[in-house]
Amino acid sequence: MAEKLAPEKRHSFLHNGQEVFEWDQTLEEVNMYINLPPNVHSKQFYCKIQSRHVELGIKGNPPYLNHELTCPVKTDSSFWTLEDGIMHITLQKRDKGQTWASPIQGQGQLDPYSTDLEQKRLMLQRFQEENPGFDFSQAQFSGNCPDPRTFMGGIHSD
Numbered sequence: 001m002a003e004k005l006a007p008e009k010r011h012s013f014l015h016n017g018q019e020v021f022e023w024d025q026t027l028e029e030v031n032m033y034i035n036l037p038p039n040v041h042s043k044q045f046y047c048k049i050q051s052r053h054v055e056l057g058i059k060g061n062p063p064y065l066n067h068e069l070t071c072p073v074k075t076d077s078s079f080w081t082l083e084d085g086i087m088h089i090t091l092q093k094r095d096k097g098q099t100w101a102s103p104i105q106g107q108g109q110l111d112p113y114s115t116d117l118e119q120k121r122l123m124l125q126r127f128q129e130e131n132p133g134f135d136f137s138q139a140q141f142s143g144n145c146p147d148p149r150t151f152m153g154g155i156h157s158d
Contacts (some may be wrong), residue, residue, distance in 0.1 A: 013108030020065070023034040023103050025118065027125045027148065027155075028096050030073075030103050034064070036082070047089060048082040049073065054103075056080075056087065068105040071098055097126060097148035097155045120145040126155065 010022035010033065022033045025070045032054075036045065040058060047056040051072050057063035069091065077092035091103065099119040110118065124136045126148045149155055 011108070011114070013102065013104070015107075020034060020108070021103075025093075025100055025121070025122070027122055027129065028093055030091040030093065030100055032057065032087075032091070034087040034089070036085050036087055042082050045087065047084060047087065048093065049075055049078045049080070049089070051075055051094075054089065058088070062077075065104070067107065070100050070102055070105050095149060097122060099148070109110050116144075116145060119148065123148045123151065126151075 010024045011135060012022050013020045023030050034056070037058075044058050044060075045056070046059055048054070052069050053067070054069055055063050055066045057065070070092040074092040074094050078090060080087060080089045082088075093100075099122055101115050101118075120141050123141070123145050124139055127136045127139070128134070151156070
């Protein structure tokens with residue numbers, strides 16, 4: 001049932017008509033997907049994830065991304081992988097349930113309507129996590145959705 005509440009599609013961040021990266025989020029993490037240039041050996045790529053900063057690129061060249069993150073992450077649980085020409089960066093949210101409007105501060109922000117849809121989806125994920133025997137995939141909110149981090153006592157960590 002939880003997979004029914006997973007992100008349906010990725011958000012794209014475009015700059016000058018070019019896709020810089022795609023991304024999605026769950027209650028616990030933000031995932032970034034970057035298409036890698038062809039004919040560059042995987043050992044030449046690097047990615048540094050800090051609490052509030054991410055830098056990635058090809059060794060010996062200026063970084064492809066070198067930006068502040070929208071929100072802080074847990075560095076010991078965040079990681080990156082390369083597979084089939086895509087760099088996948090998993091950023092573990094420090095504040096579980098927080099709705100991010102974009103992974104990168106000031107870049108590619110979701111519009112208010114899309115941010116509200118993300119918050120509603122994350123709230124349903126929270127309900128599903130807290131009540132595993134129920135199916136919330138068809139549930140809907142009318143009006144403004146409460147913040148998944150603070151609603152009814154907030155999220156309780158394991």
